[in-house]
Amino acid sequence: MAKRTPPEILDKQTVAKSRLFAIEALDLRFSNGEERTYERMKPSGRNAVMMVPITAQGDILLVREYAAGTERYELGFPKGLIDPGETPEQAAVRELKEEIGQGAHKLTPLKEVILAPSYFSSKMTLFIAEDLYSEKLEGDEPEPLDVVRWPLAQAEELLTHLDFSEARSITALLLALRILK
Structure with a gap:
């Protein structure tokens, strides 16, 4: 299986925030040209x-x-x-x-x-x-x-x-x- 190139991050925005959590929207462009918005918990940097x-x-x-x-x-x-x-x-x-x-x-x-x-x-x-x-x-x-x-x-x-x-x-x-x- 060929190694894939990760999608390009076009934009990051915090779309919701609480006392404990922040939700981030990532606008992505995949190598085939498809664009999507993914949501994730904003990384805190703490493990x-x-x-x-x-x-x-x-x-x-x-x-x-x-x-x-x-x-x-x-x-x-x-x-x-x-x-x-x-x-x-x-x-x-x-x-x-x-x-x-x-x-x-x-x-x-x-x-x-x-x-x-x-x-x-x-x-x-x-x-x-x-x-x-x-x-x-x-x-x-x-x-x-x-x-x-x-x-x-x-x-x-x-x-x-x-x-x-x-x-x-x-x-x-x-x-x-x-x-x-």
Whole structure:
């Protein structure tokens, strides 16, 4: 298959903005002359991390957190934005301390993923976090998160758990299980 030339960006405009998000319209011209307007979330320049924490006892640590999109509490892995000046590894350890009260001496990168590349540019680096130690940092959550211990030996059962439905958490679990088995 021949390599395609990306379309030419003719114009970029912010068409809607909220306190958290900006939507950008891109006027594009493709190599065959076709022109289209695509909409996307305006790139923020900030990426994120998600960790699969594994305890010395062989448990996975998850968090139960309110998700405004689904209007319910969801079970998933600790995650968060990378602060300016932080490496993904530094952000991973900080977020673990904020969300589960544990740091990690060992991080194994799994993959960098994009949620929906048609609409978002932000990347999330997935890690396995091991050799955990107790240390709590104040986070930005509006309420304390429930930390849920789940036996690693029963990790595949999470895939059918009704509250464990976030695609990035499922991806992180499946990639982690490939390495841990």
